Structure formats: C-alpha cells, structure tokens
Amino acid sequence: MKMGEIERLHATGEAGRGAEGRRIAVIGGGIAGLSTAWLLAPQHSVTLFEAGSYVGGHTNTIDVTVDGLTHPVDTGFLVFNRRTYPNLCALFALLQVEAVETEMSFGVSLAEPELEWAGTDLASVFAQRGNLVRPAFLVMLRDILRFNRETTRMASEGGMPALSLGEYLDLEDYSQAFRDWYLLPMAAAIWSCPTHTMLAYPLATFVQFCHNHGLLQILDRPTWMTVKGGGRSYVRRMLARLDDVRVNAPVQRVVRGEDGVWVHTAAGPERFDEVVFACHSDQALAILGSEATPDERRILGAVRYQANVAYLHTDTALLPRRPKVWSAWNYLAGKGAPDARPVSVSYLINRLQPLPFQTPVVVSLNPFIAPAADKTFRRIEYAHPVFDHGAIDAQAALPSIQGRERCWFAGAWTGYGFHEDGLKSAVAVVEAMGVEVPWRRGRVPAAKRAGTALEAA
Numbered sequence: 001m002k003m004g005e006i007e008r009l010h011a012t013g014e015a016g017r018g019a020e021g022r023r024i025a026v027i028g029g030g031i032a033g034l035s036t037a038w039l040l041a042p043q044h045s046v047t048l049f050e051a052g053s054y055v056g057g058h059t060n061t062i063d064v065t066v067d068g069l070t071h072p073v074d075t076g077f078l079v080f081n082r083r084t085y086p087n088l089c090a091l092f093a094l095l096q097v098e099a100v101e102t103e104m105s106f107g108v109s110l111a112e113p114e115l116e117w118a119g120t121d122l123a124s125v126f127a128q129r130g131n132l133v134r135p136a137f138l139v140m141l142r143d144i145l146r147f148n149r150e151t152t153r154m155a156s157e158g159g160m161p162a163l164s165l166g167e168y169l170d171l172e173d174y175s176q177a178f179r180d181w182y183l184l185p186m187a188a189a190i191w192s193c194p195t196h197t198m199l200a201y202p203l204a205t206f207v208q209f210c211h212n213h214g215l216l217q218i219l220d221r222p223t224w225m226t227v228k229g230g231g232r233s234y235v236r237r238m239l240a241r242l243d244d245v246r247v248n249a250p251v252q253r254v255v256r257g258e259d260g261v262w263v264h265t266a267a268g269p270e271r272f273d274e275v276v277f278a279c280h281s282d283q284a285l286a287i288l289g290s291e292a293t294p295d296e297r298r299i300l301g302a303v304r305y306q307a308n309v310a311y312l313h314t315d316t317a318l319l320p321r322r323p324k325v326w327s328a329w330n331y332l333a334g335k336g337a338p339d340a341r342p343v344s345v346s347y348l349i350n351r352l353q354p355l356p357f358q359t360p361v362v363v364s365l366n367p368f369i370a371p372a373a374d375k376t377f378r379r380i381e382y383a384h385p386v387f388d389h390g391a392i393d394a395q396a397a398l399p400s401i402q403g404r405e406r407c408w409f410a411g412a413w414t415g416y417g418f419h420e421d422g423l424k425s426a427v428a429v430v431e432a433m434g435v436e437v438p439w440r441r442g443r444v445p446a447a448k449r450a451g452t453a454l455e456a457a
Contacts, residue, residue, distance in 0.1 A: 022045070022274060023044070023045045024040055024047075024275070025047050025261070025272040027049050027251050028057070028411070029055035029056065029247070031423055032411045032422035033050070033278030034239075035422070036410055036429060037245075044435075049251050050247045050248075050249065051248070051249065053247055055239060057422075059231040060231075061230035061232035064361065066357040071355055072232065073349055073361055075310060075380055076231075076382065078353070079102055079226050079352060080226075080420070081222035083222040084212050084420065087439070091423065092227075092234060095234055095237045096237075098227070098233075099225040100354055101225055102224050102352050103224065103328050105119065105124075105351065107120075107326065108181060108325075108330075109330060110181070111333060111334045116128045118324070118325045124324055125141075127322050136175065140177040140178045140181050143175050147174065147178070150172070156211075162202075165203050166200065167203070186331070188331070192365060197306065197386055200388045202388070205392055205416075226354075228354070246265075249265050249266075249267070250266075252266070253291070255291060273406065275408070278410045278425075280413060281299075281303045281385075282305060293405070295400060296407075299397050303394050306386050307382075309379065310379070311379055312362075313362055313363075315371035315372045316362075317371070317372070318369070319360065319362065327351065328351040329345060330345065345364070348362055349363060385413040387416070402429070410422070411425055412425070
C-alpha cells in the first residue's frame with residue numbers, strides 16, 4: 001500500500017481490517033497499544049484488548065462540575081512539547097488535535113523543616129521571607145546553578161561516569177539542602193516515585209533526559225502544550241478508526257502454537273497471527289506465564305513498578321500554605337526522613353489546562369493527608385516504571401526478543417516512561433512489522449523477524 005493511500009485511510013476513518021493482512025492482537029489500551037492498533041489497522045485485522053473500563057491508560061480525562069460549570073479535566077497525561085515529543089506532535093497534526101500553551105512551574109512545600117519556595121520568579125523563590133537569610137537555602141541556589149552547569153557540560157561532551165545519581169551527588173559534595181529541597185523533589189515529581197528511588201537512577205540517563213527537556217537551563221526552555229478539551233479528544237479520534245476494540249476484557253493468558261498465537265479471555269480463546277504486548281512488562285510476563293522464554297523472563301522481569309494513588313479534588317489543604325508558591329507542579333512532604341517519603345505531588349490543573357473554574361482543581365499523587373471527602377471527585381490507581389540500572393539494561397536487551405514466536409513488546413517502560421516513549425515504542429514495532437508510519441515517509445525498514453534489532457524510532 002502506498003504512502004498516500006495510508007494517509008487517506010487514516011484521515012477518512014476507512015482504516016480497518018485489511019483482507020490481505022494478518023490478524024493481530026494488541027494487549028493494552030494506553031498510548032502504546034492504541035497507537036500500535038491505529039498504525040496497523042490500514043493493512044491488518046486488529047483487535048485491541050483493554051482490561052479496564054476505558055481506552056487511554058494514563059490519558060484519563062474526567063468531567064467535573066465546579067462553580068456550576070462542567071468541564072473535562074486530565075488526571076494523567078497532561079503536557080507535551082514540540083522539542084522532545086516529535087512523534088506525538090506529528091500524530092496530533094495528522095489527527096488535527098488542537099493544543100494550547102501551558103506552564104511548567106514547580107513549587108516545594110515541606111513540613112520538616114518548614115520550607116516553601118517556587119521557581120517561577122524571584123518573588124516565589126523568596127515567598128518565605130526567611131529564606132533570604134537562610135544559609136542552607138542560599139547554598140541550595142548556588143548548587144542548582146553548579147549542577148545545571150556541570151551536567152550540561154557532561155551531556156554536551158558525553159562520557160558521563162557510570163554512577164547512580166546518589167553516588168554522583170556524594171562524589172561532588174552537593175549540599176543536603178540541594179538534594180532534599182530541590183533536586184530529589186523535582187525528580188520524584190517527574191517520575192512519580194519516592195526520592196530514595198531516584199538516588200538509584202543511572203546518572204547518564206537522568207542527565208540526558210533533563211538536558212533534552214531543558215530542565216538544566218534557565219533560558220530557551222521548550223514551550224509546553226496541553227490538549228485542548230482534554231487528552232481524550234485524541235483518544236476518541238483514534239478509536240474512530242478501529243473496528244474491534246474490547247474494554248473490560250483482560251487477557252488471561254497467551255499460548256503460542258505452530259498455527260499462531262491463542263489469546264485467552266473470559267470469552268474464550270481466539271487465534272491470531274501475532275500479538276503485541278502494549279502493557280507493562282510485568283503484566284506481559286504474567287500473561288505469558290509458563291509460556292515465557294528464559295530471555296523474556298529475564299528482560300521483562302527486570303523492570304519494577306511503583307504503585308501510585310491519585311485523587312482529583314478541590315481541597316487547597318493539599319497545595320502549599322502560601323498562595324504565592326502555588327505552581328503547576330507542587331511537591332509536598334509531611335514529617336519524616338526525606339529519603340523515605342513517598343512522592344506526594346499536587347498538580348494545580350488550573351495552571352496546566354484552560355479551565356473555566358475560579359476554584360482550584362487539583363490532582364494529588366500519594367497525598368500525605370487525604371483530601372476532604374466532600375471535595376473529592378475521584379480516586380485513581382496508577383503504576384509507573386522505576387528506571388534503575390536493571391530497567392536500563394532490560395531496555396537495551398529488548399530488541400533480542402522482539403518478534404520471536406510471534407510476540408512483540410511496546411510501552412512507555414521501554415524509554416523514559418512518558419507519552420512520547422509509548423508512542424515511539426509503537427512506531428518501532430509497527431515499522432519492524434513492515435508497516436509505514438504516516439509521518440515518517442521513506443523511513444520504513446523491510447519487515448524484520450525474530451531476533452533482529454529494531455530501528456530506533
């Protein structure tokens with residue numbers, strides 16, 4: 001099928017079951033699974049299995065009524081930018097998804113020691129006036145500039161030491177204030193994991209991510225965007241092109257045979273030519289069960305996950321005490337040892353999305369106190385991959401099992417854990433299966449089979 005025909009099918013919604021194609025099961029309805037199914041649909045017969053009640057995964061848009069108005073609010077996937085989300089931007093352009101500019105301000109509010117500050121401007125940096133004469137706080141500001149300068153140099157020159165983030169901070173004698181009041185709260189907020197987990201994060205991966213996303217510079221940062229009307233608008237446009245989408249249909253097991261792959265659900269077994277596991281790696285391993293090869297067990301089992309609970313609410317007790325510190329992302333911590341605290345982040349959605357409400361609407365991840373019940377709309381459970389050395393090694397080894405015995409693996413866990421990574425993994429899989437990606441004209445490799453390396457997306 002030629003490039004123009006693929007674009008026409010996707011644009012008109014005619015993309016569906018290709019009579020001449022293979023029958024392919026996609027397990028998981030997050031960004032990786034949804035985009036895999038959408039990209040395969042013009043040439044193949046695709047069935048998308050989603051265990052939950054909706055398709056979208058971390059793209060979870062919920063209608064809320066506040067101040068007498070009802071409006072969609074995003075609770076998972078919130079922002080992207082043109083610099084580091086090239087595939088997602090290209091997909092949105094093809095889908096004609098509208099986006100608006102947003103902000104990515106960051107604030108910190110600690111109970112012990114009593115400390116609040118934000119990086120929006122000088123007024124927010126010193127919103128707590130005592131910080132002006134707090135030596136540790138001034139050392140923190142100095143260390144921020146030093147860390148940004150040194151890690152930018154490392155990212156530009158290459159050859160970063162094979163250390164964890166914690167080992168590097170110890171080696172270079174960064175202050176405890178820099179660790180506990182800035183770097184670890186910021187990192188834990190980005191990756192939705194406890195601060196002590198971030199200390200084990202490989203330095204090279206951490207620095208490269210921060211460098212790519214403009215987090216190590218004051219000027220020339222990327223402009224962040226959010227989907228107008230909520231992320232579900234792109235999900236709905238992609239679903240309109242798919243013929244066979246099954247929600248509340250968890251896959252119980254997958255059995256590989258000489259005649260194909262048998263996918264078992266509560267409705268019974270179905271035969272497919274191939275299957276794409278677009279779920280978390282531990283979920284894929286559980287579905288394969290005894291069918292998993294030693295290499296699959298080693299690679300898929302190396303990635304750990306952090307369980308997180310999010311609340312959608314309007315309780316301002318879960319924002320910094322000083323309104324001047326209120327930011328798009330707010331790291332909060334109660335009493336306790338800093339390295340043992342679970343990540344507690346409140347996203348002030350009014351700063352991230354163009355909401356019509358005056359009342360603050362908040363998504364709090366692992367709040368150290370629960371929001372008031374009468375101000376809570378929804379409790380949501382998420383899981384986020386933990387990117388330690390084992391996970392990074394698993395990512396490097398993943399191509400060795402792609403396509404073997406009719407099975408493929410995709411998901412944000414194959415990259416940094418974000419939306420672009422989920423989509424990028426889908427692009428890599430479908431191109432390795434010989435399918436063109438509309439926004440990557442002329443870059444389609446020949447179909448690759450078991451054991452061959454995937455082209456980098």
